[in-house]
Amino acid sequence: MATVVESKKNVAPDSSDRIERASIVIRFAGDSGDGMQTIGEKFSDSSVLAGNDISTFPDFPAEIRAPAGTLPGISGFQIHFGSTDILTPGDAPDALVAMNPAALKVNLPDLIPSGLLIVNTDTFVPANLAKAGYEENPLDDPELGRKYRLIKLDLAQLTMDALKESPLRSVEKARCKNFLALGLTYWIYARPLEATEKWIGSKWGKKPDLADAVIRTVRAGYHIGETTEIELPTYRVERAQIESGVYRKISGNDAIVLGIVAASESSYRDVVFGSYPITPASSILEGLAEHKNYGIKTVQAEDEIAAVGIAIGASFAGQIGITATSGPGFALMAEFVGLAVMTELPLVVINVQRAGPSTGMPTKTEQADLFQAMYGRNGESPVPVLAAASPGDCFDVVIEAIRIALTYCTPVVLLSEAYIANGAEPWKVPNVKRLPKLFLDPLPPGEDHVIYRRDEKTLARKAVVPGRRGYEHQIGGLEKNERGQVSYDPLNHEKMIGLRAEKVERIADSYPPTNVHGSQSGDVLIVGWGGTYGAIAASIRDLQTEGFAVGRVHLRYVNPLPHDLADIFGRFKKILVPELNRGQLAQIFRGKFLIDVVSLPKVQGRPFTVAEISAKVKELL
Amino acid sequence: MIATEDDKPAEPKEVKLTRRDFVAPVDVRWCPGCGDYAILNTIQNVFPTLGIPRERFVVVSGIGCSSRFPYYMNTYGFHTIHGRAPAVATGVKLANPELSVWMITGDGDGLSIGGNHLMHLLRRNIDIKVLLFNNKVYGLTKGQYSPTSELGFIKKSTPYGSIDYPINPLHFALASQATFVARTYDTNPKHMTRIFNAAAAHKGTAFVEILQNCVIYNNKAWADIVAREVRDDALLDLRDGRPLIYGKEYNRAIRFNGFTPEIVELEEDATTDDLPLHHRSDSGYNYAYALAGLEYPAFPMPIGVFRAVERPTYGEQSLLQARYATEKRGHRNLQSLLMGGDYWEVEEKDALIKVHQDPHARADSLADEMDVIEERRAEREKYISDPLFSALATRISSLEVTYGTGRVISIDPGDSVNRAIMLLKEYNLDCLLVIQNKKLKGIVTSRDIVMKVALTDMDREKTAVKEIMTARPDRAESWNSVGDAINKMSMGSFRHLPVDHNEQGYGMISVQELLGYVYTSVKDKG
The missing domain is CATH 3.40.50.970 (Thiamin diphosphate (ThDP)-binding fold, Pyr/PP domains)
Known part of the structure; x- marks a missing residue:
């Protein structure tokens, strides 16, 4: 049976007092065993149910459980949610939840000035501080509180308090503390609790004590503002304008x-x-x-x-x-x-x-x-x-x-x-x-089958599959002539190589026209491919707002390239190609179009930020 | 002492295939005198007899001299890349389980570059027949040592002799849990025919090592074992249910003392009673492994079927999982799959968001996929209603209604040969079950009488049936299918198969009865 939960605009109380924001970036960071990915996912789910557009960026180490408390063991989950079209997981977090000293050390440099910094204090003991490379406890530095909106919480203690009546062992109770942090963020950003509680119920349905404890912990986090002296900032992010449909x-x-x-x-x-x-x-x-x-x-x-x-x-x-x-x-x-x-x-x-x-x-x-x-x-x-x-x-x-x-x-x-x-x-x-129809007619009965005879338009051969009587044939890695016989004929080899290349080239005949977003002609055209899409699109949106004549093309088809690309290139003074490599597509463009495109390479294992791309475009203008 | 009798599976009426149908219209380009010619020839003789339409054969190979094989077979064929034929063959078989997939490889292709793939093919027990041509040398690259070359083998890449210890292909296969392991050799078409038939009948991966000669780079590779003058003493032909006897005079046998093999000289009138019998369906590996370890000249080299056991194939299990998934998750409904468990619906801008946590509730109104489902279902029905398929899938127990157990006549192992002859005559039978204490001890056929009793001076009154019976015969369980029974009979070259009804004793089924049933049910429904 379908369960329908209706979530209205103002989920949390006191919404009129909340600070209004168009979009917010929050990052959860902790040990790779701390459950940061889980609470990140739940925060994301809850945000879409609150009507926001989102984009997420899980960032975790390759080691399943790196030594606890160390810098390489830090796992992060960043989510960008807002009332506008969200294109990237965000350049820099507005808020950081740090579960231990190492998480603080790794992630603090990214937090925006005056950003919200929620720190779990129970892990700030000498051993962990040493592992993170802190000589002194950074929380004792008054500078931290001046630079950021600092909230210090002993999550372990708060979790224990919340689970006083739970029959779980204290080791198990301690593991719930990530959910306290989650509940706290739900309150701060007015996220609905219901769907998360339902998820907890179904995930740990076979262990009712555990499910109960986790739900209690989330709720305890949610109500911290009321049950403790701690003063929390609260925000409101309007629902995004989303076209109707099922999501x-x-x-x-x-x-x-x-x-x-x-x-x-x-x-x-x-x-x-x-x-x-x-x-x-x-x-x-x-x-x-x-x-x-x-x-x-x-x-x-x-x-x-x-x-x-x-x-x-x-x-x-x-x-x-x-x-x-x-x-x-x-x-x-x-x-x-x-x-x-x-x-x-x-x-x-x-x-x-x-x-x-x-x-x-x-x-x-x-x-x-x-x-x-x-x-x-x-x-x-x-x-x-x-x-x-x-x-x-x-x-x-x-x-x-x-x-x-x-x-x-x-x-x-x-x-x-x-x-x-x-x-x-x-x-x-x-x-x-x-959805596109992909059904292909088989070779009509009675028709002569010549293994490498090609369709006039596509140059594709017509494959016949085993099991069909009368069409028995052999294929293999040796060069063949049109009839599929092994051939060492020099001219045949050259002809077949040409046909195979031409066949691939003709795939471009089946593409839809290439879309140019932003200015249709002008100073700078950004050409991207793959996952750089969000950062490029956000950058172009910003730059257009600022009044620059910039456009962008995002390539789905990297080979063969669309026929209309050369024409589009001709309409702009400069072509910028941002890539998370040392300029591979840029080099292909130079070879194919004989134009001096500008490459923007990045190889740090991280995506582009919007700011990086915008800065490069401005440099070219 | 190479036996030649074979029971061949039946040919469906509509497909009359001959050797010529399998000969590709191209010149064969192996060196004159290469052992591959005889193997190709034998396969071209065996394929038309397997009862499989030509278009369902797919021959897949890797790279090497032997791997040119598909080009010479007038079937579907795929000459792939070095060592990787097991992967391609797996894909073909998985995509279409109705195809009969044969993989051709060599000692370099299969055991060196492709060793990993071959191991996994064998352990998965995918229904593919693997023929490994072992000539102990790299031919196509013009003469380098291979993983089966003996220590000290001098070739271009080993001018001071090879220092690699060779691998025994059968040990490799057994250690990879192969369910069917056999060996034959290129100069004996009759033996190859028997082994290829047995491999074809096996359900699961069948591994056959073929000792093969390379006239150019390793001439007489196996001559000291397989040459006509020596082979009776150098080879031991394994026959299921028979002792491991060999020799020109049929006067020597192999016996195992624990795991240690020993040669027994048989006295002229010695009884073979205490000799162990070859049992290829032994589910353990030790016996077959020990057999495969026999090497000439210390021992005769065994040929024949070392191991043939049944184990669910990868394809069968994959089919069962698909059925299970359908039972558990329901028939396909793409729309609900795309929506997933948690989705939400935006009805119009700024309106309420409805959150759904059950995909099925909204699926129907978005798209009706019943036509697709119907089409797929009809396709499946068509397959199931194929008369040959359903005839082969019928349980033997349901046939017993027609060919009842009443006709089974049994005899005690201590009874005289004369009594056996009398019973066979009286009831006009071909075969008697030898039963003692309700346990099946053996089987006596009219053939045993002809071969072992007739025209001898045996005292038929004093000789017990157990002297002439085939002991520990293979048997079918009553829940086996007609196809299973035909499999067993063709693998063992039997004409009769005892059927074990557990508490209810034994029945019997003959090849005529099975084939008659298949024929009439296909005829009736088709």
């Missing part, structure tokens, strides 16, 4: 999972998904494994080589072969992607990029695998490359990648990023009746 919160990897299921339905083909666990792509495998009732077959392969090989085998047998990985796994797949190029089989390889090279920084974001996607194979081996711009965009892009793979009989690389994969935003749920 849910979605992360990039979840959107990929749903997009794959949807594409399977609308192509009438089952999906075989081979994958090997790797951060930050694993949750795609985990998500798809749940949907076996949708004809999704998942295999956790022995390595990435087998993962992509299984997908190719499935494509040969007529289903949709898909794999997902990150840079190091993608490197292992290179030879098989080449085989799919040669045999012209549909295949989708999703690379959720992370900071490299080698193992690099597995949980941090980067866009440095573009060259790898474009060129990382032996021989002349062109593949289409698509990039997702935001968590919700992942849904549409993976469907588009599957459309291209099936229509053109080609492997397609879809680039996502840790930032998009883990980040979440509200997503307008599409009506399944309006």
